[in-house]
Amino acid sequence: MASSSTTQGAIVLSVFFLPILTYFLYIRLTTQAQSKSLNTKPQRDVGPLPAPTKITQLLIHPIKSCHGISVPSAKLLPTGLDLDRQWMWVSYPDYKFLTIRNLSKMTLIRPTYDSSTDTLTITAPAPNSMDEKLQFSIPAHPSASWLASNTSLVDATVWSAVTPAHCYSAELTNQFNDFFGREVRLVYKSPYSDVPRPLVSNGAPKVLGRNASTCFPDLMPILVGTEASIDELNTRLQAAEGLTIPVTRFRPNILVKGDATKPWDEDRWKTLRITSSAEKDGELVLDITQRCARCQVPNVDTESGEKNPRQPWDTLMKYRRIDEGITFKPCFGMLCVPRGEGMEIRVGDTLEVTEVTGDHRYLAGM
Numbered sequence: 001m002a003s004s005s006t007t008q009g010a011i012v013l014s015v016f017f018l019p020i021l022t023y024f025l026y027i028r029l030t031t032q033a034q035s036k037s038l039n040t041k042p043q044r045d046v047g048p049l050p051a052p053t054k055i056t057q058l059l060i061h062p063i064k065s066c067h068g069i070s071v072p073s074a075k076l077l078p079t080g081l082d083l084d085r086q087w088m089w090v091s092y093p094d095y096k097f098l099t100i101r102n103l104s105k106m107t108l109i110r111p112t113y114d115s116s117t118d119t120l121t122i123t124a125p126a127p128n129s130m131d132e133k134l135q136f137s138i139p140a141h142p143s144a145s146w147l148a149s150n151t152s153l154v155d156a157t158v159w160s161a162v163t164p165a166h167c168y169s170a171e172l173t174n175q176f177n178d179f180f181g182r183e184v185r186l187v188y189k190s191p192y193s194d195v196p197r198p199l200v201s202n203g204a205p206k207v208l209g210r211n212a213s214t215c216f217p218d219l220m221p222i223l224v225g226t227e228a229s230i231d232e233l234n235t236r237l238q239a240a241e242g243l244t245i246p247v248t249r250f251r252p253n254i255l256v257k258g259d260a261t262k263p264w265d266e267d268r269w270k271t272l273r274i275t276s277s278a279e280k281d282g283e284l285v286l287d288i289t290q291r292c293a294r295c296q297v298p299n300v301d302t303e304s305g306e307k308n309p310r311q312p313w314d315t316l317m318k319y320r321r322i323d324e325g326i327t328f329k330p331c332f333g334m335l336c337v338p339r340g341e342g343m344e345i346r347v348g349d350t351l352e353v354t355e356v357t358g359d360h361r362y363l364a365g366m
Helices: 002-040 104-108 144-150 170-180 227-241 313-319
Strands: 053-060 069-071 073-077 087-091 110-114 119-125 133-139 151-158 161-168 184-188 222-226 254-256 269-275 283-293 331-338 344-346 350-356
Touching (some): 053 344, 087 151, 119 170, 144 151, 170 184, 222 227, 222 283, 227 313
Antiparallel strands (some): 053 350, 073 344, 119 133, 151 161, 269 350, 283 331
16 A cells, blocks of 8 residues: 555656656757857858058056046056056045046146156146146155055945045145035056956956956056047048047047058957067057947047037947947947056057957946
């Protein structure tokens, strides 16, 4: 009798669980088949590699959202070019980043670098004055001991990311409160911070394949642009409104000549190699993570601080919403992450595209 009950129980359990086990086995086999199919399908033809080109301009932006500096050379660090966006204005007391998106005249704040003293000097026009200027100077490469004596550690916020930063004293920067119309502080993040700011979006480890970090850029350490593409855009702006804008409005770090007959060819670039013109066999590699989706910052004239209500945003929106991952914004330039560090990049160096792809897709992450 007990044996009969056991047999009946086994039959009941089999009837109940067998369909479930069969379903999960089916799902597993189907997933494996789809994965195999994706991995073995022929890649889309994205054309041949472009011819090598030359770096025509290098730009650094020491303070986020402020005026940039054109330099003949710059050392590559893990977080980007040396002195690029290592400083940031923040609101006080919450230490949230301040941006040209909300205050276009931030571009009137001009950092200058003196290599003889390794000093960064920050100037801006004083409010309600024709002649006076706001100004202070700080070490461009502060030592740990200098930072310990002259700054305090705070948690600064860039978009949704919170990262430790060194905050300068109010006595140094309070003259800029009137310029901003609120109480502000200046913060600094070392490219060799003990607590680096990790990359997100397409630069996250699971996507990039390695850990990488940056200081205060929105997303990635380096932005590459081409003369060919800004020239093509200006052709459209001239036809529409008789307007020409400099590429500095897009805040690239590395500008290359590109192929004048193929503007926007950089949309398919995947891996770049820069060969030094000064160091024997010196070279470095940049991985392109994604296209740079643009807001209306390029509408701001970097020299006057005035914002055009329409251009180039309106023109870009007509034909540069090309990324399936962020269709509500136009794209200009390519965001990159360096594989190495230490080499000096110079205007005139050769840039080669070593890989191209048709699979760039912007991933949300700010």
